[in-house]
Amino acid sequence: MSKKKGILDDHKKIGKKLVPPLAQFQNLDTSKNSNYYEGVVPEAIWIAFINKSYGYNTGIRLFTKFLETVINIKESKNTPYYISWYYDLDDETAKKIRSKFKSEGIYNPINEALTPLLNAYPKCPLNKVFENHTSHSENDVTKVKDMLLLLVDKTSTESTFLLANTLYFLMINGKMKVTKDSLLAKLPLIQDYPNSEISKMIASAVRATSNLMFNKPIIERKNNTWVNYFWNRGLELEACEI
Secondary structure, eight states: OOOOOOOOOOEEEETTEEHHHHHHHHHHHOSSSSSIIIHHHHHHHHHHHHHHHHHHHHHHHHHHHHHHEEEEEESSOSSSSGGGGGGOOOOOHHHHHHHHHHHHTTTTHHHHHHHHHHHOTOOOOGGGGGHHHHHOHHHHHHHHHHHHHHSTTSSSSHHHHHHHHHHHHHHTTTOOOOOOSSGGGGGGGGGTTTHHHHHHHHHHHHHHHHHHHHHHTTTTOOOHHHHHHHHHHHHHHHHHHO
């Protein structure tokens, strides 16, 4: 029988303080991957939750259908794969998107996958589309914490597939072009990551594009409202001091 995990086992001692998991991200040295930690993680964590719930193949199908539906309803020069895109979404458009999701059969599976995130972060812009996420449970917070601990490693399968989903959609929609001899042209083979050498090479190439995918000219944030709320909310959910 495995030993029961103690309540402070996942806390990290920084100086004289025990820092809970969600707050640990505020203390990371992100100088080498600042855009990934500060921008990509809060903007794209929803993609990771879908992949985690359904696996890479089904996850990318749901992700692609999600974006295609949104784009068909609301035109935008920026592709709506990052959460801040939904910040200015008006109620009427959100209602149309929600209705279309339901008729396409993707509302319930995506809503279920995102429930921990949307419950823990009630001001998440995606809550304009997905309804009734007004309170959170300890389990919701645990699932968000666990996901963040996986995403902090840029080479994890969760981070890799998150970025691969995004790149795939940009490629099939002509937002990002790659040459035929590029490793990125073999992107579907990444589904074997990290169990084959070719998948590891493709994953490395995908990670190299992360700054481009989440910066101008691919996307343009009007402000950092969601990103700031994301990290501050994490501190609210777990106090910094015991």
